Amino acid sequence: QVQLVESGGGLVQAGGSLRLSCAASGRSFSNYAMGWFRQAPGKEHEFVAAINWSGSRTYAADSAKGRFTISRDNAKNTGYLQMNSLKPEDTAVYYCAVREAFSYSTGKADYAYWGQGTQVTVSS
Numbered sequence: 062q063v064q065l066v067e068s069g070g071g072l073v074q075a076g077g078s079l080r081l082s083c084a085a086s087g088r089s090f091s092n093y094a095m096g097w098f099r100q101a102p103g104k105e106h107e108f109v110a111a112i113n114w115s116g117s118r119t120y121a122a123d124s125a126k127g128r129f130t131i132s133r134d135n136a137k138n139t140g141y142l143q144m145n146s147l148k149p150e151d152t153a154v155y156y157c158a159v160r161e162a163f164s165y166s167t168g169k170a171d172y173a174y175w176g177q178g179t180q181v182t183v184s185s
Contacts, residue, residue, distance in 0.1 A: 081141065094162055
């Protein structure tokens with residue numbers, strides 16, 4: 062089992078920045094890939110970004126490229142999502158998730174462990 066706790070969400074004006082954190086405990090976080098997803102009201106979960114077990118490879122959705130950066134610190138069992146140039150359409154609950162594999166995936170079903178989510182609200 063891996064337990065995940067997100068933090069860092071909040072209310073920010075358009076153009077602002079937030080840094081989300083995902084603290085992991087339980088089984089070895091450093092052996093697993095991690096992803097960030099988001100869910101806006103009335104919409105399905107949307108893939109945002111993912112990172113492999115070592116942090117050497119990352120991938121971001123088109124909506125996040127150039128604005129969001131995913132990273133991890135395995136020594137601290139923590140993952141991050143740095144979000145810059147935020148837009149109102151980025152408003153959603155953001156979830157981190159862990160996949161029991163070295164490589165990342167963009168598919169929600171490939172992730173076994175999920176955090177409770179953190180709300181990000183971007184005002185115009």
